[in-house]
Amino acid sequence: MICSDEKPRFLELDTALIERTKGFLDAEEGRRLFDVALCASRLGPCLEIGSYCGKSTIYLGTACRANNSVLFAVDPHSGSEEQQPGEEYFDPGTWDIRRGRMDTFPLFSKTLADAGLENTVVPLVARSAVAARQWATPLSLVFIDGGHSFAAAYTDYTCWAGHILPGGYLLIHDIFKNPEEGGQAPYYVYQKALASGLFQELPMTKTLGVLRRLACGELPADLPRGTR
Template structure:
């Protein structure tokens, strides 16, 4: 008689944040929906196994930072988040994503840093995050260490999204993850998602990254080649 077929291996369930972490994420000011947040958390948990820091470009008020910080905390690594905290183009007065509560009444400029700090404090995650306050290209130019994950969620123009990719993607370690938010292939989404989409295509065309997951507008790519020589 033929041998009985072996049962198919079960897929490993996606890691989930604790209820209080998910609640803090959903309460925080920001734009990422829950399904994409859970996908980001799963990617961060996977990347954290490399024992390297997890880095986010585009902090805003810390909504997604909560998830990266909790994944980093569980793995004993650090979450890094980069932002000048003056808001990206679509968050300025007169645009759909502007929130008047983020404006500093003294300067008249957006300042999301206080809201970000309150977000982390409420979630009990301050000690697991290093906030890098400044412009992404300037900070990236000074960076020389490998990263387990780079999450690109900053400005949505070709100039800014392209600079975030050029500055930070080379630092993703082999086997590490590049996560890109707001990837919209439809040309009708020119302002909100076409620049991230072009960054996504650029990463795939480089031959250095392969897509491993997609949830709504969130794309997860894994580095398949050795990183820059400086990291070897």
Template sequence: MLDSDLLAAAAAATGFMPADEGLALAEAVLAAPAGPILEVGSYLGKSTLYLAAAARPRGATVVTVDHHRGSEEHQPGWDYHDPGLVDPRVGLIDTLPGFRGTIAAAGAEDVVVAVVARAEQFARLWATPLAFLFLDGSHTDESAQRDLASWAPHLAAGGVLAIHDVFPDPADGGQAPYRIYRKALDSGDYTELTGRGSLRLLRREPSPRQER
């Protein structure tokens, strides 16, 4: 069962997660093993609330990591730049106040732990096997590959890797998420689950060593 109030808040929040994909994301969390849920790429908290809608009924916590300076596509001159998100004191994007407002307004502060850091730096400090990993950070090749390399080793056997904005056809969107999806799937370490839209879901299989 998903938290209906948090689902409604997620649907109303600002962000780039379509409602059907957000619902599929939440349902995938419900079906995942028990354990920590971690999101790479918080932006203003829309997808975080979909994760929280599944975490709350499970008594789980969503950890979400973002430097909150915006991805490349959020910078001045890019298609998704929002001047209202620029902190005039430093002249840089700052999505943290908006994120905190989204989470507080939804009443989800008891479910969500926000970490302000670069994902690869925080990954070096993380030691607990993850039950669910959602990659939705910067969509450049360098960043996407770095996120996969930093966080996939923390995913427990049986855990679920979710990747957003996967578009096999370049005409539909950028290819960096598609390339890390293919890299994960082609590694032989994952079995694909049923996703929705641009959301791909992969279950990590036990390694031969773990099976012995």
């Protein structure tokens, strides 16, 4: 399924809510998420890994709602490695003093309610590998934005990429081709996906990589011709 040449229908995103929702997603990247999900969700349900407080969920969920589809939102809501106390992306506002740990689920739930997405988004409060263990539902889109260690990013990819329908999309956030600009785990996974031969590379939006799974019988552009 390729929708790039279609004019997207007008849908209003709640930009005020998006701006006040905690998160690390650039607005242009968010709009690209929305546009791809608006296309993909006609084919089947979408899934995101790493919801945090729901900024990306608003973009993806609003698109899914327009097509009467569903967004599965996978996140343990206990924070990734880089969001723990003393780390670069720790936010004291997400710390649960009573439990002595991060807990972003209350903020995430409020975002869903404020965005009117409670009947569209299905929260899966679990680690990616646990949620995937018995998964059997084909997906039209998978958005990887979970932990940014090599182990976490690779686990997310191997657990979920195989569930993407032919013609569906794999999106990966925080891709930095230059190591001096950022961590390399998402880019490593991005390269692995391309090397598999199952995905077509589409234009990136800032650090958001967009890959489309080739449909059955669809040949990649760089496939050698002939028999030699």
